[in-house]
Amino acid sequence: MMKAYLTRGYRFSSSHRLHNESFGEEKNREIYGKCNNPHGHGHNYALEVTVSGPVAVDTGMVCDLGDLDGCVAEQVLARFDHQNLNVRSEFADLVPTTENLAVVVFDILRREFTAAHLEQVRIEETANNSFTYAGGAEPILQ
Amino acid sequence: MLYLTRKCEFSAAHFYYNTNWSDEENARVFGKCANRNGHGHNYTLEVTVKGEVDTQTGFVMDLKELKQVLEREVLDALDHRHLNKEVPEFAQKIPTTENIAIAIWQRIAPKLNHAHLHRVRLYELDDLFVDYYGE
Numbered sequence: 147m148m149k150a151y152l153t154r155g156y157r158f159s160s161s162h163r164l165h166n167e168s169f170g171e172e173k174n175r176e177i178y179g180k181c182n183n184p185h186g187h188g189h190n191y192a193l194e195v196t197v198s199g200p201v202a203v204d205t206g207m208v209c210d211l212g213d214l215d216g217c218v219a220e221q222v223l224a225r226f227d228h229q230n231l232n233v234r235s236e237f238a239d240l241v242p243t244t245e246n247l248a249v250v251v252f253d254i255l256r257r258e259f260t261a262a263h264l265e266q267v268r269i270e271e272t273a274n275n276s277f278t279y280a281g282g283a284e285p286i287l288q
Numbered sequence: 289m290l291y292l293t294r295k296c297e298f299s300a301a302h303f304y305y306n307t308n309w310s311d312e313e314n315a316r317v318f319g320k321c322a323n324r325n326g327h328g329h330n331y332t333l334e335v336t337v338k339g340e341v342d343t344q345t346g347f348v349m350d351l352k353e354l355k356q357v358l359e360r361e362v363l364d365a366l367d368h369r370h371l372n373k374e375v376p377e378f379a380q381k382i383p384t385t386e387n388i389a390i391a392i393w394q395r396i397a398p399k400l401n402h403a404h405l406h407r408v409r410l411y412e413l414d415d416l417f418v419d420y421y422g423e
Binding site: 148149150151152153154155156196201204205206207208210211212286287 | 291304306308309317318319336381382383384385386387389390407414415416417418419420421423
């Protein structure tokens, strides 16, 4: 069996504010800068989900792309697209940085997507910065 | 250890069809891709080789040599072809992005003399690609 890695891209748009209740106002402004604006701001996030597995002989595929798309649409896009991340339960005790968002999305997909092995998620917050989480493992090269 | 990636593009036609299955089963599994009249993509291929930097040339490998291998082994065989009908690997195997990436690896790995093939990354669309590491 030959093992391949399949990566699929998705987009969603959300608002957030980077703010830690346990810091004072001044410290929040110092650490998070413009991202601490009380009214929040937003991003068009680009999510890449990488799964792996043996290439099935009868289909030539690692997994059915429709299954992956369906799972991401239901479990990730439906939760976060056009939402304010700060009011979501996932971020009740977590600052919605893109680092934490990557961990949250990875943990959701690790739990919900079982048709292939989830390797990593990579989220671009802007074209200039991206965050990759592989559940603690070494991520694959971009 | 250094990693060097070379990119190239090719365009090809294909369809997905398992001859052991009925038309209905193929349509259920492969959807629009099962249309036996075929469809096509502009593929982007990224080939990554790894090796130590040669102290004399400063190269991991000669890019010209890598380019020639890709032209001869990949582009001449796949560019502007119908994968199912013209490429021997896909006489039996379904030309999914996964299987095309594997076929490209098998074509070029034996031809690289001075560097070790690390990864074949093949984009079918901007938001869909497959990596193969020879595993």
